Amino acid sequence: MGYNTIRERADAIGTFRFISVNLMETLARWVPLTPELEAKILFGRHIWDMAQHADGLGQRTSELRAPLHYSARPTDAYMKVLDTLAGLTDTAERAEAMYAGFLPDLEKRYQAYLDGTNQMQDEPSVRVIERVLSDFQRMQADYRQFRDQRPDLRPKDKGWKSRFESIAKAPADFIAFRPAPPQTLERVSS
Amino acid sequence: MNSGPTKEIRGFVLAADPAREGCFTVVNTDDEMHEWPDMSEISRRERIHRHMNNETGAMEIAAQALVDFPEAPWGLRMNLARQATDEARHADLLLNRLVEMGGAKGEFPIANFEWGVTNMLDNLPGRLAVQNRTFEAGLIDLLGTLRDKWRKEGDHATADMLESILADEITHVRFGNRWIKRMTEENPAILLKVAMAVRFLGKAIGSMQLKPGETNVVGTVWTEEKLRPPAVNIEDRLEAEFTMDEIKEVLSQAGFRTIIPSALR
Numbered sequence: 096m097g098y099n100t101i102r103e104r105a106d107a108i109g110t111f112r113f114i115s116v117n118l119m120e121t122l123a124r125w126v127p128l129t130p131e132l133e134a135k136i137l138f139g140r141h142i143w144d145m146a147q148h149a150d151g152l153g154q155r156t157s158e159l160r161a162p163l164h165y166s167a168r169p170t171d172a173y174m175k176v177l178d179t180l181a182g183l184t185d186t187a188e189r190a191e192a193m194y195a196g197f198l199p200d201l202e203k204r205y206q207a208y209l210d211g212t213n214q215m216q217d218e219p220s221v222r223v224i225e226r227v228l229s230d231f232q233r234m235q236a237d238y239r240q241f242r243d244q245r246p247d248l249r250p251k252d253k254g255w256k257s258r259f260e261s262i263a264k265a266p267a268d269f270i271a272f273r274p275a276p277p278q279t280l281e282r283v284s285s
Numbered sequence: 286m287n288s289g290p291t292k293e294i295r296g297f298v299l300a301a302d303p304a305r306e307g308c309f310t311v312v313n314t315d316d317e318m319h320e321w322p323d324m325s326e327i328s329r330r331e332r333i334h335r336h337m338n339n340e341t342g343a344m345e346i347a348a349q350a351l352v353d354f355p356e357a358p359w360g361l362r363m364n365l366a367r368q369a370t371d372e373a374r375h376a377d378l379l380l381n382r383l384v385e386m387g388g389a390k391g392e393f394p395i396a397n398f399e400w401g402v403t404n405m406l407d408n409l410p411g412r413l414a415v416q417n418r419t420f421e422a423g424l425i426d427l428l429g430t431l432r433d434k435w436r437k438e439g440d441h442a443t444a445d446m447l448e449s450i451l452a453d454e455i456t457h458v459r460f461g462n463r464w465i466k467r468m469t470e471e472n473p474a475i476l477l478k479v480a481m482a483v484r485f486l487g488k489a490i491g492s493m494q495l496k497p498g499e500t501n502v503v504g505t506v507w508t509e510e511k512l513r514p515p516a517v518n519i520e521d522r523l524e525a526e527f528t529m530d531e532i533k534e535v536l537s538q539a540g541f542r543t544i545i546p547s548a549l550r
Contacts, residue, residue: 119351119366120351120352120355122348123348123349123351123352123366123369124348124352126344126345126348126349126369126373127303127304127345127348127349127400128303128304129304130304130305130306130307131306132306132341132376132380132390135341135344135345135373135376136344136373136376136377136380138373139344139348139369139370139372139373139376140370140373140374140377141370142348142351142366142369142370142373143366143367143369143370143371144370145366146362146363146366146367150359150363153359164359
């Protein structure tokens with residue numbers, strides 16, 4: 096997938112922003128509901144990271160001729176994955192799903208954007224995403240440290256593997272691109 | 286008022302506790318807490334343990350506000366997100382310090398009074414008034430005193446840690462003050478919500494507060510002196526953008542000490 100037009104870039108960046116806000120809220124929701132202190136701290140420490148990602152992406156959307164903090168809801172299939180993640184109730188499943196499943200998958204999507212956009216024309220987006228990806232590395236390192244602290248917290252449910260896979264391998268299509276604006280359609284049809 | 290799960294303590298309805306793991310004994314009132322007036326080793330560990338749970342609660346309150354008020358201005362949500370992460374870091378620092386001191390989580394009872402009061406409020410200005418502008422502002426006063434107390438005892442590691450936590454708390458109080466001011470300027474009716482929230486807090490404290498002569502389970506007597514407010518940290522309150530008039534009012538409030546996380550006294 097190439098991100099050749101401003102509109103396509105705005106839709107992609109707006110979708111990444113939506114996902115960042117959604118993840119911020121998921122971590123925030125988990126904090127009071129998670130009993131284990133080390134897990135609460137792990138989730139709590141990353142709320143600000145997600146907020147910063149959303150903020151950086153939201154600033155960028157306004158430069159891509161979309162509103163400031165434009166958030167684009169992903170495809171229904173991808174929303175289902177976000178909802179499944181948010182709905183997890185077991186601490187070990189929450190942590191593994193977020194850090195070993197969802198974030199690595201999201202990392203690939205960001206990388207695909209970097210590969211598909213024009214690095215010079217879209218350099219401000221590239222810089223924002225590079226910072227996001229750097230944070231993901233730290234967050235996953237925090238998760239590995241958490242696993243060392245709490246070896247007792249591992250998913251135990253027999254059906255977990257398949258549920259994990261559904262989160263770690265979300266549907267490829269996740270950006271719900273807006274239809275092209277009328278003037279573009281007119282130009283194409285004339 | 287909030288429609289979530291609640292608990293009733295001494296006839297007063299508060300939000301039900303956030304999740305805690307089995308190693309913790311969760312209690313509801315000061316007389317059930319293990320609090321000693323001295324700086325013995327066990328008292329030091331208990332102070333850190335209690336502070337750790339208070340920071341955990343502050344993280345949970347900020348996080349819950351993000352969940353409950355998705356339509357809040359983005360700038361305020363950013364502030365709340367930052368606060369949640371700061372409080373998580375504080376809880377982590379205190380947990381590490383507790384372990385260094387030979388303690389362990391769950392070693393002492395904990396209470397979640399701040400969560401119980403704040404999460405009964407169904408509006409964000411009210412929560413900011415109670416949590417940021419009152420509980421956290423009280424913590425500014427308390428940390429100013431405690432930092433000096435630990436340093437006097439020769440524990441510079443703990444004093445340095447409290448100093449850094451204090452700097453963060455000032456920013457949390459400051460953004461609470463800024464947003465309440467901005468929201469009430471935009472809509473003066475919000476002042477009523479703030480007033481009702483503060484009144485609710487006052488009633489909750491009145492229901493729970495120990496009286497002079499009463500003791501907790503480890504025999505610590507609640508004296509008049511113990512119930513007095515901590516020294517008001519004027520310099521840091523000014524940095525948190527309280528006005529001098531507001532600070533003077535705090536100085537004159539006899540019951541002010543009871544609205545801080547008394548855990549740290």
